Amino acid sequence: MDVLSFINIGGMIAFVASGTLAGIRKRLDIFGVMVIGFVTSIGGGTIRDMLLGISPVKWLTDSKIILLILVVSLCTVFFRKRIERLDKTLLFFDTLGLGFFTIKGLEEGISAGLSVPSCLIIGTITACFGGVLRDILLNEIPTLFHKEIYATACLIGGFLFFLLKYLNAPLAFIELATFIAVVSVRFAGIKTNFTLPNIEP
Amino acid sequence: MDVLSFINIGGMIAFVASGTLAGIRKRLDIFGVMVIGFVTSIGGGTIRDMLLGISPVKWLTDSKIILLILVVSLCTVFFRKRIERLDKTLLFFDTLGLGFFTIKGLEEGISAGLSVPSCLIIGTITACFGGVLRDILLNEIPTLFHKEIYATACLIGGFLFFLLKYLNAPLAFIELATFIAVVSVRFAGIKTNFTLPNIEP
Amino acid sequence: MDVLSFINIGGMIAFVASGTLAGIRKRLDIFGVMVIGFVTSIGGGTIRDMLLGISPVKWLTDSKIILLILVVSLCTVFFRKRIERLDKTLLFFDTLGLGFFTIKGLEEGISAGLSVPSCLIIGTITACFGGVLRDILLNEIPTLFHKEIYATACLIGGFLFFLLKYLNAPLAFIELATFIAVVSVRFAGIKTNFTLPNIEP
Numbered sequence: 249m250d251v252l253s254f255i256n257i258g259g260m261i262a263f264v265a266s267g268t269l270a271g272i273r274k275r276l277d278i279f280g281v282m283v284i285g286f287v288t289s290i291g292g293g294t295i296r297d298m299l300l301g302i303s304p305v306k307w308l309t310d311s312k313i314i315l316l317i318l319v320v321s322l323c324t325v326f327f328r329k330r331i332e333r334l335d336k337t338l339l340f341f342d343t344l345g346l347g348f349f350t351i352k353g354l355e356e357g358i359s360a361g362l363s364v365p366s367c368l369i370i371g372t373i374t375a376c377f378g379g380v381l382r383d384i385l386l387n388e389i390p391t392l393f394h395k396e397i398y399a400t401a402c403l404i405g406g407f408l409f410f411l412l413k414y415l416n417a418p419l420a421f422i423e424l425a426t427f428i429a430v431v432s433v434r435f436a437g438i439k440t441n442f443t444l445p446n447i448e449p
Numbered sequence: 450m451d452v453l454s455f456i457n458i459g460g461m462i463a464f465v466a467s468g469t470l471a472g473i474r475k476r477l478d479i480f481g482v483m484v485i486g487f488v489t490s491i492g493g494g495t496i497r498d499m500l501l502g503i504s505p506v507k508w509l510t511d512s513k514i515i516l517l518i519l520v521v522s523l524c525t526v527f528f529r530k531r532i533e534r535l536d537k538t539l540l541f542f543d544t545l546g547l548g549f550f551t552i553k554g555l556e557e558g559i560s561a562g563l564s565v566p567s568c569l570i571i572g573t574i575t576a577c578f579g580g581v582l583r584d585i586l587l588n589e590i591p592t593l594f595h596k597e598i599y600a601t602a603c604l605i606g607g608f609l610f611f612l613l614k615y616l617n618a619p620l621a622f623i624e625l626a627t628f629i630a631v632v633s634v635r636f637a638g639i640k641t642n643f644t645l646p647n648i649e650p
Numbered sequence: 651m652d653v654l655s656f657i658n659i660g661g662m663i664a665f666v667a668s669g670t671l672a673g674i675r676k677r678l679d680i681f682g683v684m685v686i687g688f689v690t691s692i693g694g695g696t697i698r699d700m701l702l703g704i705s706p707v708k709w710l711t712d713s714k715i716i717l718l719i720l721v722v723s724l725c726t727v728f729f730r731k732r733i734e735r736l737d738k739t740l741l742f743f744d745t746l747g748l749g750f751f752t753i754k755g756l757e758e759g760i761s762a763g764l765s766v767p768s769c770l771i772i773g774t775i776t777a778c779f780g781g782v783l784r785d786i787l788l789n790e791i792p793t794l795f796h797k798e799i800y801a802t803a804c805l806i807g808g809f810l811f812f813l814l815k816y817l818n819a820p821l822a823f824i825e826l827a828t829f830i831a832v833v834s835v836r837f838a839g840i841k842t843n844f845t846l847p848n849i850e851p
Binding site: 472473474475476477478479480481482484485495499502503504505506509510512515516526529585586587588 | 700701702703762764765766767768771772782786789790791792794795796797801802845846847848849851
């Protein structure tokens with residue numbers, strides 16, 4: 249298994265775990281928490297596929313991913329107390345996932361022939377909108393819209409991606425640099441407790 | 450009219466009525482309650498069609514269904530006090546609808562060439578996610594995630610469906626058995642007041 | 651630039667501004683309010699494209715629209731106090747937008763070969779469901795379902811559209827009449843403070 253798939257799966261697992269824990273906090277039943285875990289991890293890619301007209305949406309054709317998500321979600325339920333304590337590990341993988349999904353979204357946008365702004369949007373949706381769907385299902389205003397640097401990291405990574413592409417850098421280098429950019433911006437945001445300013449009405 | 454279409458239409462009507470009543474309880478206006486009734490009945494199939502890439506989504510090409518839904522919704526508004534009292538009749542048809550829509554979803558999944566787990570998910574989405582959309586529009590956490598055996602009945606029915614299919618049972622028998630399984634699990638759940646355990650955080 | 655594109659762009663701008671202001675009132679951050687502005691303006695068309703199977707959805711292939719939306723949203727943030735005072739101007743353009751998007755939706759429905767009831771639904775979704783998505787993201791019951799004549803105006807316009815079409819009126823005349831119908835019904839509703847009756851449970 250290469251590094252990329254390792255990161256992909258690590259990110260996926262972190263998304264499932266964070267969604268499942270969010271469902272548990274709302275005292276849903278076992279079915280409910282597993283749905284929330286599922287939606288958190290595949291929601292962004294699903295919206296992307298629907299916007300681009302890729303059908304059936306990708307996870308439906310990949311039984312391994314489905315089983316992985318269900319198993320991770322079940323494990324999260326059973327070991328929820330231990331996993332809550334793994335807060336930092338989860339955050340770590342969640343951030344890796346953010347970087348990875350951003351790149352995947354950008355590349356899907358490019359292969360659909362979209363313009364740069366559209367690709368940036370698709371990249372951000374892929375990485376962030378699973379969490380938006382999670383918050384909608386849990387009846388909350390999406391965290392994405394009022395807390396923490398998150399989408400901003402994806403956008404900055406996306407800009408770098410296209411800048412390097414414009415400079416004809418080799419693909420592997422572009423991907424690596426984008427990944428590092430997304431991850432470092434997010435970690436820097438968390439370290440410095442930096443948030444985007446809320447707009448005073 | 451054969452038995453299947455009778456059940457289909459009965460289930461559809463129950464979904465419209467339950468959605469409309471939910472909208473009335475939230476004191477929406479006549480347009481709002483009709484939209485809620487509409488979304489409750491066609492929402493699951495719409496999400497299924499979008500995930501599978503069936504377009505235009507089916508109800509858009511079937512004027513009879515659209516008119517049926519609008520008429521049932523209007524009647525529910527006018528006779529809301531009587532229909533509220535028909536609680537058990539509604540529940541009865543709602544459960545028949547659940548069984549019917551599950552089978553329809555499973556078969557759509559199969560004809561799209563999906564794997565067994567994906568078909569189970571599509572069957573459950575077809576039967577249950579109209580109610581999820583209804584709850585999102587009414588600004589509540591979906592009932593599906595924290596009350597009652599509902600999706601579980603669809604999943605158990607789905608497992609039986611594929612078990613019998615694997616045993617080469619004839620299609621009509623598979624459908625009948627699946628239908629009975631979904632309906633009995635749900636009714637047994639209601640009778641015994643059984644719910645999935647909520648997860649203690 | 652002809653009259654139609656002027657109205658289109660005016661309506662789009664009004665939708666962006668109203669979404670952005672709604673996000674500001676909920677104290678979202680700058681990223682959040684821009685997403686809300688974005689979704690309010692393109693949400694209806696996006697749902698329409700997904701239901702009809704038009705892919706990629708149209709705004710993704712139109713960088714000019716994306717940039718316009720972002721610029722308008724940013725301007726709304728910076729000049730929010732002045733723009734709040736432009737209440738009537740916004741309402742004016744919002745209503746023009748309503749008329750314009752209704753016609754666009756109707757015509758997309760026709761060119762997808764849909765029946766009259768389906769076209770009426772698609773027209774209304776195109777014009778109104780950006781606002782529904784906005785309200786879902788802001789965790790509120792959609793205004794559309796319990797306040798003001800809004801969707802009703804689209805439906806009345808749509809009926810007129812098909813009546814005139816049936817009478818073989820020339821297209822330009824049909825469009826103009828529909829537009830005037832939608833706009834006048836909405837303005838009449840606002841002037842007379844008319845709302846659809848809420849249904850007593």
